[in-house]
Amino acid sequence: MAERDPAWKVLAKPAHPHDSAHLHVTGAARYADDGVEEPDMLHLAFGQSAEAHARIVAMDLAAVRAAEGVIAVYTAADIPGENNVGPVAHDDQLLADGVVISVGQPVFLVAATSQRAARMAARLGKVAYEPLPALVTIEQARAADSLIEPTQRMARGDAAGALASAPHRTSGAFAMGGQDHFYLEGQIAVATPGEDGQIHLLSSTQHPSEVQHLVAHMLGKPSSDVTVEVRRMGGAFGGKETQAALFAAAAALVVEKTGRPAKFRCDRDDDMVMTGKRHEFEVRYDVGFDDAGRIAALALHLATRCGATADLSPAICDRAMFHADNCYFLPHVEILSERLRTNTVSATAFRGFGGPQGMLAIERIMDDVAARLGLDPLDVRIANLYGPGRDVTQYGMTVADNIAPQMIARLRQTSDYDARRRAVAAFNAASPVLKKGIALTPVKFGISFTTTHLNQAGALVLVYADGSIQINHGGTEMGQGVYIKVAQVVADVFAVPVTQVRITATRTDKVPNTSATAASSGADLNGMAAYNAATAVRDRLTAFAARTFGCDEGEVRFTPEGVIAGGERLTFGQLCRKAHIGRVSLSSTGFYATPDIAYDRDAHHGRPFYYFAYGAAVAEVAIDTLTGEHKVLAVDILHDVGRSLNPVIDLGQIEGGFIQGQGWLTTEELVFDDKGRLLTHSPATYKIPTASDRPARFTVSLWDGENVEPTINRSKAVGEPPFMLAISVFSALNRAIAATVPDKRALPPLDAPATPENVLRAIAGHRAT
């Protein structure tokens, strides 16, 4: 849309708390597991594969069927339609059919009278396997040439030639681990039979439309017979974009077979074993640069453990390539992205969607270049920023609103970076055991689904004759505040208090064919769709008021004090009542498709993103050189959300995203054994940050700017970008480790996550000659 209203023209104060906050704190907010269970409800559990890769030779489920409380047991043969819960490639089976490809993969499905009975029975299955070669690691998959899709290349210029002629050149390699989402609410779906073969699903999913379509195909039904509803999720972070479908499909299958309601509430440990995680990467690079550290050429190799199926890995690996520039101009560059298929749980979407991995790669390269030259890494970063004449990305998109240089300069000043860097050096000179490090890293994150057709959204606005309003749209609420933001948009259109807008659960029978709430796009897309729906109703009301009160439409104004039409003033409710009697439609759908984006995936060239969101962070850390223990002492963030729709919500996303990123790079370690079994499948062994891991000093400021593109309120997406601000922690840890041998011109060999063990290993590696 070319023209739009100015931001918040009528309502002054956009900072509303989360719409459900009063329900959260009282325990009254309802999640999928909180409804009353019907007496005949069945509870489900999967029998899981014990093998990473094997042929199923025989399955003896007699003991399972005979177990107390068991009503039914199903295998792949019982699935009436397509045995698939995969989003794109249709290679994720609901129940393994003949061959298992990862440990924990569902092999059979138990329906019983209680969750405990189902779980106990599921462990009684006797499955005989004939082992097949299991590829657990990136090396094993590479040796077997096992790929999800062909290796992708994104390039510009002549990287090899420019490397050869660069004044300086260095190469390196490092690894970064995956990450479990650890949404506090585990995967869950509740399926209820309706009349005439219809099924209703309460699903904790970011993508109700996809769950609907997959379930319909699995059952051989039209999509119109399946309704998916989600009021809220107890956290998702990408982990419920595709992964929720498995549990919903299982519940729907049981409803179809038994005619009884069915709930699949997955146990935490099973959830961690069975569902996908952030992709693990191995990075190799060869970089050429000048005396100032300005990069002349980069050859970057990103190897990704995608797991057993495609899931969203192609797009995720693409995004790693897109963000391998971060804020920096790479004149000659070749990025190769190797997407390896392994016999481990299929990796999936997770906040940042490959962006963090690509960005960590280039930031580590910045640190390496600085270390080789003996420069402050911030100077190297600044030398490489996009700027005039250097403003086109390696995929051909112009960086139109390059605010990274100003943001870095501002944060450098407000955080007192230079003085603190000197203080850190002084501390280190006097401290034999503890060492500190400080780093400033920026973020530039592309906003849009890189699969262009996903950038669309629908909304439904219902205005009742009393002036109360219901809003429904395709966005799902997982805590990020998309519901309150969209409600604010609608309230603003009608100039009514946001409390007059009733936010309703996302349902596929209200808005069809929606995209996942993902890619940080929820408020951008659904806010604009809701805006279009609301303005359609308001335009009708405007016309009606002009007719009724005999004035021009331009003389009809919606204000917080009521609707003013010519000389008349009446409440919004009064106008709605009159309009209803005047037979004016008071509901409308709204639709929005992001303009101006186009991308040629074969060439990896074009404009995949509508705009970029920016940020920068300074992290100061301390390490213990005897144990590898470390602590984030202080963090200062400056982040760009355009003109904020809701600063309270946005600050929450920034802080929470940062801490989640800090967890990814420090305490959160996924450990698989050589048989492909995940050993860290519980919060006892997998450690997300806790309250004391939050830095004692933590400041967050919002950049005072607005989106150059006409987004809703000229705001910017905020869900994912702040996650990557935590790269500053990893960079600062490198600096602290480097301080153990202050004059050495080399980067410590630190892999992520920087657990105490990895830090101690990096110290030893750095000290070794």
Place this chain on the structure above:
Amino acid sequence: MSVRFVLDGEVVELADVDPTGTLLDHLRYRMGRTGTKEGCAEGDCGACTVLVGDLDAAGAAVRWRAVNACIQFLPMLHGKALLTVESLSRADSLNPLQACMAANGSSQCGFCTPGFVMSLYGRAIGASGADLPVADVIAGNLCRCTGYGPILEAGEAVGGLARDDGALVAVLRELAAGGSASGRYGDRCWFAPRTAWELAELLAEHPDARLVAGATDVGLWVTKGLRVLEKLIFLGDIAELRAIEDGPEGLTIGAGVTYAEAHAAFARLHPELGELVRRIGGLQVRNAGTVGGNIANGSPIGDGPPALIALGAQVTLRGAAGRRTLPLEAYFLDYGKQDRRPGEFVESLFVPRPGSDDMVHISKLSRRFDSDISAVCGAFALTVTDGTITAARVAFGGMAATPRRAPACEAALVGQPLTLATIEAAAAALKRDYAPLSDVRGSAGYRLEAAANLLLRLWHRAQGTRVSVLELDGRDG
């Protein structure tokens, strides 16, 4: 017989209780109180936090403590008072803590929020651990959305909240007047004796019964292992096992004393022991888990035993035949094997007070500082006289199949001058004491290197050097 507890002033009476049915499941699926959430069902996330109260020793007031409902078995509630998030308010009348959290952006997805509300409410009403900083009180509550800032702020902003438990005290007194509880459930049975003598008799009769104190370990056998426990004896009602005696010679702690109850006494014995206890589990776990249970279950990575061994603790076991006392390290025989004879139970622990010449140092290494399990836990108690080490007790957890002393290391210390050379030699000797395994918490190589470095940490600390990042904060120069 029935399990009876008080919820919102009303006595709830449950007949035919599954002795390993969890409080969480009962609240959610039998009582429709779905505000209490299941996040992990293993006591690690705090989404199911509720407050459990019992009468203080004088019977005059209610002592509240936050626990994880997911691993509280129903019989453990017998005679107790219970508060869930629904007890605090309704949506139209938030209490000040809830109002502050709602206004402050303390919730995003909201799923963990009721658990945080209960932990912070406990702090506000003076529940167990109320003297701890807010971050410690919520260390056992995980939030994946907020990054904790607005929650910490709300916890700080809301000071104390008044609570009138007068009527509740009377009800609890009434409940306490009954005798020992016990029950049958099909062919399974459970007992909750009131005296140590009763316990000894019960154990003599049922040597195969599983003793359950806080259920922070046994709870997972049920929720994760899906085990069916046939016979259980719950220890929570035995007042004798819950005594703490802080004498001039040392500390005597009943086996049923929770880590939270023992925290202050341990900290008085030595600050580093107090710091270690602070880092055992979250507050909910310390409010349930007992010192005796941490010993009795013989875990190779239990955090209490290495420190207690280094301090020279002695454990007293009791059975129908009487008592015997042995050095704590002698109790741990091998992996999963302890010197506890049929019919015996761990009764108490005595920890001698370190002398003024003793150098005590305790270090726990884990991926995360709070609410994590050790990769390595090292404890050192050296007696230094005129610059010479005259006695040394060194013990480690995570380095062997049991918490164990380090004889070669100790030998390298005793009789030697306290110098860096001595410390380095002792550190090197650890290789002869331990051959640790690689597992999910750390590799064998890391464990050996870090264990040796803990001796260097002791040395540097003695020189006045800062050796822990926990001593630094954001404003530190």
